[in-house]
Structures are given as C-alpha cells and as structure tokens.
Amino acid sequence: xxxxxxxxxxxxxxxxxxxxxxxxxxxxxxxxxxxxxxxxxxxxxxxxxxxxxxxxxxxxxxxxxxxxxxxxxxxxxxxxxxxxxxxxxxxxxxxxxxxxxxxxxxxxxxxxxxxxxxxxxxxxxxxxxxxxxxxxxxxxxxxxxxxxxxxxxxxxxxxxxxxxxxxxxxxxxxxxxxxxxxxxxxxxxxxxxxxxxxxxxxxxxxxxxxxxxxxxxxxxxxxxxxxxxxxxxxxxxxxxxxxxxxxxxxxxxxxxxxxxxxxxxxxxxxxxxxxxxxxxxxxxxxxxxxxxxxxxxxxxxxxxxxxxxxxxxxxxxxxxxxxxxxxxxxxxxxxxxxxxxxxxxxxxxxxxxxxxxxxxxxxxxxxxxxxxxxxxxxxxxxxxxxxxxxxxxxxxxxxxxxxxxxxxxxxxxxxxxxxxxxxxxxxxxxxxxxxxxxxxxxxxxxxxxxxxxxxxxxxxxxxxxxxxxxxxxxxxxxxxxxxxxxxxxxxxxxxxxxxxxxxxxxxxxxxxxxxxxxxxxxxxxxxxxxxxxxxxxxxxxxxxxxxxxxxxxxxxxxxxxxxxxxxxxxxxxxxxxxxxxxxxxxxxxxxxxxxxxxxxxxxxxxxxxxxxxxxxxxxxxxxxxxxxxxxxxxxxxxxxxxxxxxxxxxxxxxxxxxxxxxxxxxxxxxxxxxxxxxxxxxxxxxxxxxxxxxxxxxxxxxxxxxxxxxxxxxxxxxxxxxxxxxxxxxxxxxxxxxxxx
Amino acid sequence: xxxxxxxxxxxxxxxxxxxxxxxxxxxxxxxxxxxxxxxxxxxxxxxxxxxxxxxxxxxxxxxxxxxxxxxxxxxxxxxxxxxxxxxxxxxxxxxxxxxxxxxxxxxxxxxxxxxxxxxxxxxxxxxxxxxxxxxxxxxxxxxxxxxxxxxxxxxxxxxxxxxxxxxxxxxxxxxxxxxxxxxxxxxxxxxxxxxxxxxxxxxxxxxxxxxxxxxxxxxxxxxxxxxxxxxxxxxx
Numbered sequence: 001x002x003x004x005x006x007x008x009x010x011x012x013x014x015x016x017x018x019x020x021x022x023x024x025x026x027x028x029x030x031x032x033x034x035x036x037x038x039x040x041x042x043x044x045x046x047x048x049x050x051x052x053x054x055x056x057x058x059x060x061x062x063x064x065x066x067x068x069x070x071x072x073x074x075x076x077x078x079x080x081x082x083x084x085x086x087x088x089x090x091x092x093x094x095x096x097x098x099x100x101x102x103x104x105x106x107x108x109x110x111x112x113x114x115x116x117x118x119x120x121x122x123x124x125x126x127x128x129x130x131x132x133x134x135x136x137x138x139x140x141x142x143x144x145x146x147x148x149x150x151x152x153x154x155x156x157x158x159x160x161x162x163x164x165x166x167x168x169x170x171x172x173x174x175x176x177x178x179x180x181x182x183x184x185x186x187x188x189x190x191x192x193x194x195x196x197x198x199x200x201x202x203x204x205x206x207x208x209x210x211x212x213x214x215x216x217x218x219x220x221x222x223x224x225x226x227x228x229x230x231x232x233x234x235x236x237x238x239x240x241x242x243x244x245x246x247x248x249x250x251x252x253x254x255x256x257x258x259x260x261x262x263x264x265x266x267x268x269x270x271x272x273x274x275x276x277x278x279x280x281x282x283x284x285x286x287x288x289x290x291x292x293x294x295x296x297x298x299x300x301x302x303x304x305x306x307x308x309x310x311x312x313x314x315x316x317x318x319x320x321x322x323x324x325x326x327x328x329x330x331x332x333x334x335x336x337x338x339x340x341x342x343x344x345x346x347x348x349x350x351x352x353x354x355x356x357x358x359x360x361x362x363x364x365x366x367x368x369x370x371x372x373x374x375x376x377x378x379x380x381x382x383x384x385x386x387x388x389x390x391x392x393x394x395x396x397x398x399x400x401x402x403x404x405x406x407x408x409x410x411x412x413x414x415x416x417x418x419x420x421x422x423x424x425x426x427x428x429x430x431x432x433x434x435x436x437x438x439x440x441x442x443x444x445x446x447x448x449x450x451x452x453x454x455x456x457x458x459x460x461x462x463x464x465x466x467x468x469x470x471x472x473x474x475x476x477x478x479x480x481x482x483x484x485x486x487x488x489x490x491x492x493x494x495x496x497x498x499x500x501x502x503x504x505x506x507x508x509x510x511x512x513x514x515x516x517x518x519x520x521x522x523x524x525x526x527x528x529x530x531x532x533x534x535x536x537x538x539x540x541x542x543x544x545x546x547x548x549x550x551x552x553x554x555x556x557x558x559x560x561x562x563x564x565x566x567x568x569x570x571x572x573x574x575x576x577x578x579x580x581x582x583x584x585x586x587x588x589x590x591x592x593x594x595x596x597x598x599x600x601x602x603x604x605x606x607x608x609x610x611x612x613x614x615x616x617x618x619x620x621x622x623x624x625x626x627x628x629x630x631x632x633x634x635x636x637x638x639x640x641x642x643x644x645x646x647x648x649x650x651x652x653x654x655x656x657x658x659x660x661x662x663x664x665x666x667x668x669x670x671x672x673x674x675x676x677x678x679x680x681x682x683x684x685x686x687x688x689x690x691x692x693x694x695x696x697x698x699x700x701x702x703x704x705x706x707x708x709x710x711x712x713x714x715x716x717x718x719x720x721x722x723x724x725x726x727x728x729x730x731x732x733x734x735x736x737x738x739x740x741x
Numbered sequence: 742x743x744x745x746x747x748x749x750x751x752x753x754x755x756x757x758x759x760x761x762x763x764x765x766x767x768x769x770x771x772x773x774x775x776x777x778x779x780x781x782x783x784x785x786x787x788x789x790x791x792x793x794x795x796x797x798x799x800x801x802x803x804x805x806x807x808x809x810x811x812x813x814x815x816x817x818x819x820x821x822x823x824x825x826x827x828x829x830x831x832x833x834x835x836x837x838x839x840x841x842x843x844x845x846x847x848x849x850x851x852x853x854x855x856x857x858x859x860x861x862x863x864x865x866x867x868x869x870x871x872x873x874x875x876x877x878x879x880x881x882x883x884x885x886x887x888x889x890x891x892x893x894x895x896x897x898x899x900x901x902x903x904x905x906x907x908x909x910x911x912x913x914x915x916x917x918x919x920x921x922x923x924x925x926x927x928x929x930x931x932x933x934x935x936x937x938x939x940x941x942x943x944x945x946x947x948x949x950x951x952x953x954x955x956x957x958x959x960x961x962x963x964x965x966x967x968x969x970x971x972x973x974x975x976x977x
Contacts, residue, residue: 149850152850152851153851156792156851156853156882156884157751157792157795157796159751159753159791159792241795242792242795243750243751243792243794243795243796243797244795246750246751246753246792246795247750247751333774333776334750335750418854421853422851422852422853422854423850423851423852423853424851424853425851425853425882426853427853427880427882427944427947427953428753428754428757428882429756429757430757430760430761430946430947430949430950430953432953433952433953444952446760446764559952649911
C-alpha cells in the first residue's frame with residue numbers, strides 16, 4: 001500500500017500547527033512518514049501531552065508522608081499503613097459520551113479501571129461525577145439515560161462496584177455533558193507495578209482483545225471543540241466489552257503474583273503508540289514493535305491504523321526474557337491473546353516495523369520529553385464583573401419559606417439520586433459501609449481495623465462566577481465531605497474540565513481555578529497524586545462552566561468512626577459548627593427560586609476551614625457526635641431536611657430555630673462554607689463544646705430531633721412541614737423524569 | 742464443612758462468598774474454575790453472582806455448557822447441596838436443575854437495593870434455621886431477576902412447597918409494590934423437588950455482617966451448617 005504524501009492539508013487534518021510540524025521535522029531531521037505524522041499527532045494532542053496545562057499543574061503540591069506515587073504514572077498511590085496502598089485516579093470521557101452516551105461512558109469506566117490494575121491493584125470501587133443539561137429537555141434525558149446505562153452496564157459486568165459520586169445539572173452542559181470516572185484499587189505497598197519498559201532485549205507482549213479500527217484519533221477528537229456535525233464522529237467512539245476486561249483484570253493480577261512482569265501499561269488514548277513510547281520514556285529505553293504481529297479483528301489495517309487504534313481492553317507489558325511461557329499460560333487460561341510484538345531496545349528509539357519494512361523511527365525523547373509546552377495567554381473576561389454583581393435589595397424575600405425549601409429539595413442537583421445509583425452494583429466486595437447518597441462513601445478495609453472514605457466534588461457555577469474561589473471550594477468541600485464521614489482527608493486526584501485553552505478567557509479560568517485548588521490542597525495538606533485535564537469542552541463556541549472536579553481520599557482509623565448525615569434518634573441535639581454569613585451569591589437558591597446565576601460565591605478562609613474540619617473529626621473520633629453533614633448546595637435548611645429524610649427506613653423530624661440577624665433567606669439557604677451540622681446526645685454537648693473551644697470553632701445549638709415534622713422558626717419566618725412532604729419533594733423529583741413502570 | 746465455589750469467567754461474587762464462609766462463619770471454601778471436570782469432596786456447591794461468560798446471548802445460557810457443569814449436575818443428582826445466588830440461580834435454571842427462567846426486570850434496568858423477602862418454607866437445608874413467615878432484609882443486584890414459569894410449573898412449585906422466598910414489604914406482605922422486578926407471585930427463590938438445590942436472586946453473602954446493614958443472610962449459611970450437622974448425626 002502506498003502511504004499518503006504529507007501535505008499541508010494532511011498536517012492540518014492531524015491538528016498539528018505549522019510550528020509543531022516544524023518541530024517534528026527538527027526532531028527527526030527529515031520529513032515524517034504518514035505513520036510518524038499520525039504518531040506525533042496523537043502524542044502531541046492536548047489529551048496526551050498536557051501541553052497547555054503542564055506548567056500550571058506543576059504548582060500543585062504533590063508530596064507528603066503518605067504519598068507513594070504522585071503524578072506521572074498511570075495512577076497515584078497512597079500509603080494506608082499495614083502494608084496496604086490505595087491506588088486511585090479520575091479521568092474524563094466527556095467528548096465520547098456526548099457523541100454516543102452509552103459506549104462513551106462505558107469505555108470511560110473501562111479505561112480508568114485499566115489505569116488502576118496496571119499498578120498492581122485490584123480495582124474495588126468506582127465513583128462518577130456527572131453533569132448534564134436540564135432534564136425537561138428530552139435530549140438531556142437521553143444523554144443521562146445513556147451515560148447511566150453505560151456506567152451500569154459496564155461497571156456491573158466488569159465486577160467493580162460503583163459506590164458513589166455526584167450528578168449536577170446546568171444549562172451549559174446540554175451540549176457537553178461531563179462524565180468523570182474515578183477508580184480506586186487496593187494493592188500491597190511493596191508489590192506495585194509501573195509503566196516502565198526495562199531490560200534491553202526483554203519481550204514486549206500485547207495482551208487482551210484484538211485490534212480493530214475503532215477509536216482511531218479518539219485522543220485528537222478529545223482535543224477539539226464540537227459543532228453541529230459532532231454526531232458524525234460516532235465511529236471514533238470505541239465499543240466496550242466488560243467481560244473481556246474482567247478476564248484481563250484477573251489475568252494481569254495473576255501474572256503480577258509471578259516474577260515475570262517488568263512493566264505494564266494499558267492501551268488507552270492513542271493505543272499502542274502512547275503505551276509503547278511512554279513505557280520506553282519512563283524506562284529510559286527504546287522499544288521496537290512489529291505491527292504484523294498485532295492480533296487484529298479487521299482485515300487490511302495499515303500500520304498507521306494499528307498504531308492509532310483505540311480498541312478497548314488491551315494492555316502492553318514487558319516481561320523478563322525467558323518467562324514468555326508463564327505469560328502465555330496465564331492468558332491462555334482466560335482465553336486471551338498474549339503475543340510478543342516487539343522488544344525493549346537500548347537505542348532510545350520507538351521503531352515500528354511492518355514485517356521487514358520500518359514505517360516509523362522516532363526518538364522517544366522527541367515524542368514525550370520534547371513535546372510542545374505552552375504558557376498560553378490569559379485574560380480576565382470582560383463579563384466577569386457583570387456576573388459577580390449582586391444587589392440583594394433587589395431580590396424579594398420568599399413569601400413561603402416552606403415552599404422555597406421544597407423547591408430546593410426537588411431541584412435535580414439536590415434531589416435524591418437513588419434512581420441513578422440503584423442501577424449500579426454498589427455492594428460488590430462486601431466493603432460498602434456507607435454507600436451512595438451520603439457526603440462520602442465509606443469502605444471497610446478487610447483484615448484491618450480502619451477504612452477509607454471517598455468523595456467527589458466540584459461546583460461549576462461557583463467556578464464560573466469566580467474561578468479562584470471555585471477551585472478552593474472544590475477541594476475544601478471534598479475534604480469536608482470526607483471529614484463528616486469520619487475520615488482524615490489525605491490525598492487528591494482531580495479532573496479539570498474547561499473550554500478551549502487557546503482562548504485567553506478560558507485559560508484565565510483555568511489558571512485561577514488551579515491557583516485556588518493548589519492553595520486549598522496546600523492548606524489542608526492533601527497533595528495531588530494525579531488526574532486528568534479535559535479541555536475543549538465547547539460546542540459551537542459556547543464553553544461549559546469551568547468545572548474542576550476533586551476526588552478526595554480519606555482514611556478512617558477505625559471503621560466505627562463511619563458517620564452519616566441522618567439523625568440517629570429522637571431527642572438528640574442539633575448543632576451547627578461554624579458561622580453563617582450573608583452568602584447568597586452563586587447559590588442554588590438564587591438559581592432555583594430567582595432564576596439567577598449571579599454574585600460572588602462564598603469565600604473560604606482556609607485556616608477556618610482547617611479548624612472546623614479538625615474539630616469535627618475529633619468529635620467523631622471521640623464518639624461525641626452521632627450524625628454529621630456538610631452544609632453545601634441549598635444551605636442550612638437543606639442540610640437539616642436531609643438529616644430528617646436521607647435514611648428511608650428511619651425518618652426522624654426536627655424542631656429548630658436558627659438565630660441570626662441575616663436576611664432569612666440567606667440564613668436558611670445561603671451557602672456559607674466551613675459549616676457542618678451535627679447531632680448528638682444532650683449529655684455530650686459539654687464535650688463537643690470543649691473540643692470546639694480548643695479548635696476555636698463557634699457552636700450554635702439549633703434545636704432537637706424527633707417527631708415526624710420539619711419545624712424551623714425564626715424572627716420573620718416559620719416552616720412547618722410533614723416529613724412526607726419533604727420526602728416527596730426530595731425523593732420523587734428525579735425518578736419522575738425516568739419512570740418506566 | 743467444605744464449600745466449593747464455582748467460578749465462571751465473568752463471575753464476580755466468588756470472593757465475597759468465600760469471605761463470608763471463611764471469615765464470618767469459619768468454614769472451608771475453595772474456588773473451582775469452570776474448566777474443571779471433576780470436583781473435590783464438597784458438602785455444598787455455590788454458584789455465585791456475576792456475569793458468567795459476560796451473560797452474552799442470555800443470562801446463564803453459555804455457562805450451562807461450561808465443563809464443570811456436568812460435575813455440578815452429578816453432585817446435585819446425588820443429593821449434594823447446590824446454592825445458586827443471582828447469576829448462579831440463572832445458570833441453574835438454564836441447566837435444568839431448577840424449573841423456570843429469569844427474565845428482564847419490568848423496570849427495564851438494573852436494580853441494586855435492599856429488599857425484604859419472606860421465608861415461605863423452613864423445610865429446606867437452606868432455611869431450616871429460619872421460621873416460616875420470617876422476613877429477611879437482603880439486597881438484590883440484577884437486571885434479569887423476574888422469575889417466570891408456566892402455570893403448571895408454578896402450580897407444581899406451590900403444591901410441593903418449593904417456593905422458598907417471596908418479595909414482601911417490611912411488614913411481610915407480598916404486595917405489587919414490594920415486588921422489585923415483576924416476578925410471578927413475587928417469587929424470589931425456589932428449590933428443586935429433592936430440596937437440595939436452591940436458587941435465589943437476593944445476595945445472602947451481602948447481608949452477613951451488621952456493619953454492612955444486615956446480617957439476615959447469614960441464616961441461609963447457618964441453615965446449611967445445621968443440616969450438615971443433622972446429616973452427620975443421622976446414621977446413613
């Protein structure tokens with residue numbers, strides 16, 4: 001076959017700029033072949049190279065006493081003690097999920113699971129952070145139904161439970177939903193594996209499913225904005241096979257128990273190209289592969305297509321010379337292909353053969369270390385001041401505060417998501433102590449006293465209104481979610497979803513959000529262990545809210561510390577830790593009750609945040625508080641209502657009065673940060689007060705649990721609703737959009 | 742007691758079953774790969790939940806042809822205990838060791854949640870530690886859990902006291918609202934005529950520790966242990 005000539009048009013079709021192409025020529029010392037052009041194009045795509053984000057990501061704190069592996073590998077690793085390690089990472093699959101929601105989400109799940117077991121960890125939990133447009137539009141229901149179906153269909157069958165996550169809604173996600181999937185695995189700290197091609201002459205194995213033409217240039221697609229014709233790209237979305245992946249997990253974990261394995265990496269974005277040259281780069285070696293040897297399921301594939309295919313459920317691994325039969329034997333047991341397709345070399349080159357013909361020969365350093373890095377221009381958008389302006393005097397107070405509360409509880413972003421997570425197996429591996437629906441999920445660690453907590457969080461509306469504050473809050477709230485669940489926050493993974501980075505306004509949002517996240521991670525001592533950047537989340541020039549999603553890992557010293565938001569008994573005291581301010585800017589209340597996305601989001605004093613988190617954790621560990629719940633979207637009133645109704649088997653009412661001189665709607669629905677609602681036995685109030693005093697945290701007794709009504713009184717308002725009414729608003733809202741029977 | 746847990750490619754609850762048998766109940770449990778053709782000396786075989794062979798074509802349809810199934814059938818014909826949980830139940834139906842079939846949920850999607858089931862008969866080796874009418878809280882986790890059989894089969898099951906569990910409300914009523922998947926007559930689990938083979942859709946191994954929300958499922962395993970003790974006390 002004659003390969004196409006490399007022309008200006010072909011270069012442009014590969015999304016390489018003229019300067020980038022010149023750089024390719026300089027690295028090679030000649031013009032690239034067609035296959036080489038394809039390889040450079042995917043490796044230097046935003047998705048694989050992080051060329052626009054790299055300089056900013058370097059500002060994150062990435063080390064700490066518990067961090068065994070920071071950014072740069074397939075996933076981060078955190079030391080849990082007792083020889084155990086948690087391996088975790090989040091990744092986006094936004095673009096494919098818009099084009100084909102079921103398979104887009106399914107392959108997102110499959111991809112992140114491979115990143116985890118490639119490190120030597122058994123994947124034990126998934127969480128997803130999802131964003132959709134409003135559900136009254138049929139297309140958004142289709143997208144959400146497809147995405148949830150894909151997560152359910154793949155995650156359940158692959159045998160990794162989806163234990164939690166979050167789903168939020170806003171107009172801006174109608175044409176660009178977000179699908180961010182986090183996977184957690186457990187490994188022995190001294191048995192980790194890395195994506196390194198070591199040992200010159202060692203065989204390079206291709207294992208797993210066969211290669212087809214699916215997903216060619218998927219990474220490049222994820223590095224471009226969308227337009228009306230995006231659906232025509234459906235063929236670039238891969239199709240997942242969870243059964244094959246389940247076998248791949250078991251076979252790889254079995255191989256890792258032998259001494260045959262040197263290094264391993266999944267073939268995700270940019271497939272064979274990315275896995276082989278990244279492994280060589282980390283190993284400081286070269287690698288040679290022969291595409292003729294690659295197992296295929298389509299005929300007539302060119303070397304270009306084989307190298308760029310993103311067919312799912314495939315891994316590349318380097319084994320010790322002489323152990324080939326061990327590798328083949330294990331994969332044969334699972335009826336999977338395991339074929340030697342090349343070897344590790346010492347020349348620092350990525351050499352691709354098609355039989356005897358060399359079709360690509362590129363210095364690995366050129367592809368990886370010498371990839372372009374941009375410090376793109378930034379500019380604060382002209383409209384930023386306008387959206388931050390908020391005149392509270394022009395906002396009328398609600399006539400009926402009870403009705404306002406019900407509207408907030410029924411708002412899809414706040415409402416009960418059981419209709420979603422009941423479609424996920426969230427109990428497999430019998431670790432789920434606190435499942436989906438609470439502030440964080442809590443998993444026990446088998447054979448140890450402790451447990452781990454995981455939360456995902458990120459408020460795009462806040463970040464849109466003030467990217468720095470949005471970044472701070474994403475981290476602070478995720479940490480708070482983990483704390484109220486009884487765990488100490490220890491490490492972060494993140495997924496940064498933004499628009500087109502070549503637009504200076506978008507780049508400003510990005511740098512500000514990263515600055516906020518870095519400050520919060522520093523203050524809360526939760527280093528970043530890795531993550532993913534997803535740019536180009538725009539369709540026809542309209543970007544999504546800048547949406548940084550934080551995945552926070554926490555550690556429970558003892559599993560009995562696991563705490564949930566629901567009241568545990570009648571006649572308990574309800575207490576607020578922290579102080580309320582007049583924070584209506586960017587609130588769910590302003591949007592739901594007044595149709596406004598406006599104002600400055602609540603600021604966070606990180607020292608105050610740290611103190612309140614330590615106070616709450618100490619109170620939980622001391623057995624002083626019986627429930628704890630973060631005040632977030634919908635404010636104090638929603639947090640109190642959720643205390644009443646989130647446990648479906650045991651609804652318990654509450655009677656409180658909220659003191660304060662603020663506007664009543666700010667008092668009830670304002671979203672001041674650094675606040676936690678707890679409940680406790682009356683006899684324990686003194687102990688809580690003592691702990692709070694020591695941390696300098698204000699304590700306000702609000703009232704008492706009990707009865708079957710939600711009663712909340714203030715100077716100028718009075719809410720008195722039956723729990724059945726609250727429950728109907730909160731639990732009935734989302735399921736009404738997805739009724740099948 | 743020695744339990745053998747059959748592992749098909751795509752099974753995923755085998756480790757949970759082993760965890761509960763070994764760590765909660767202190768029994769011996771071994772995993773048996775589906776390519777085995779001879780079984781060791783097991784008192785009870787468990788076909789665990791999951792997606793055997795990907796559940797492609799139809800749930801359990803390929804698994805019934807796995808090499809190990811001939812040995813499972815021999816074990817069952819000899820009167821050995823066989824417990825099929827969720828996907829295991831589906832496989833037992835496909836293999837003809839239990840009557841009927843499991844169809845797609847009427848909700849048309851996967852369901853993972855706590856449900857209540859009522860013990861319809863204590864006269865099986867799997868429920869003898871329960872009392873008839875006792876309500877258990879045990880989670881389900883399936884997309885195809887709607888039990889279906891023709892009228893004659895349902896009548897025979899009823900007449901022979903082979904319906905072992907029904908979906909009920911917390912108060913023990915087999916209402917339509919308490920039926921999560923549209924199963925005929927709220928059927929959640931059945932046994933064979935010999936009463937040594939049980940299939941049920943709920944997952945008792947997920948309800949074996951109070952820490953995880955319910956320990957009711959332990960009663961099924963306790964029943965198996967009790968029946969083994971009774972059997973060994975009775976002269977053969």
